[in-house]
Amino acid sequence: MIEREGREAELLRAAASADGEAFAAFYRLFERRVLGFFMRVTGRPELAADLTAETFACALESVENYDPARGRADQWLFGIARNLLMSSYREGRVEAAARERLGMPRLVIDDHASDTIARLTEGEDELAHALVGLPEQQRHAIQARVVNGREYAEIADELCCSQAVVRQRVSRGLSTLRARLAGER
Numbered sequence: 545m546i547e548r549e550g551r552e553a554e555l556l557r558a559a560a561s562a563d564g565e566a567f568a569a570f571y572r573l574f575e576r577r578v579l580g581f582f583m584r585v586t587g588r589p590e591l592a593a594d595l596t597a598e599t600f601a602c603a604l605e606s607v608e609n610y611d612p613a614r615g616r617a618d619q620w621l622f623g624i625a626r627n628l629l630m631s632s633y634r635e636g637r638v639e640a641a642a643r644e645r646l647g648m649p650r651l652v653i654d655d656h657a658s659d660t661i662a663r664l665t666e667g668e669d670e671l672a673h674a675l676v677g678l679p680e681q682q683r684h685a686i687q688a689r690v691v692n693g694r695e696y697a698e699i700a701d702e703l704c705c706s707q708a709v710v711r712q713r714v715s716r717g718l719s720t721l722r723a724r725l726a727g728e729r
């Protein structure tokens with residue numbers, strides 16, 4: 545986890561030095577997560593794509609302001625995303641100022657792209673239903689590890705417990721889900 549965080553911060557520092565490839569790598573690391581976040585919140589693929597594009601444009605414009613001492617790279621990026629989301633709710637539209645300043649072309653989403661974006665959150669209702677009834681700690685551990693793909697060390701740091709405890713919660717939760725699903729057949 546610390547290695548990944550260091551890599552993300554390193555990419556942002558390189559991007560601040562006008563390294564376009566570093567920012568492109570940072571973009572590839574987070575594009576799906578940011579797009580998925582906006583899709584879950586808005587439920588609209590075109591809006592999610594617009595917000596994602598503007599988030600990364602704002603991040604590119606302000607990359608030199610990123611300070612790893614103030615938080616992780618993902619926290620910084622999702623802070624930008626949340627601010628844009630709130631601004632779009634207040635304004636009733638998605639701002640495109642950063643994209644315009646950077647000379648980015650207007651975003652056009654075709655039906656295929658829209659369907660692909662919409663699939664990012666498919667199955668989340670079924671997953672939420674399956675997780676109901678699990679103890680909160682197991683539900684959180686499964687969500688963090690299995691769904692979000694986070695590292696055990698990162699989850700343990702967040703929950704102030706050992707990695708072994710997180711592994712146990714994931715294991716027990718998955719065992720309960722397997723037993724429950726086997727009983728439904």
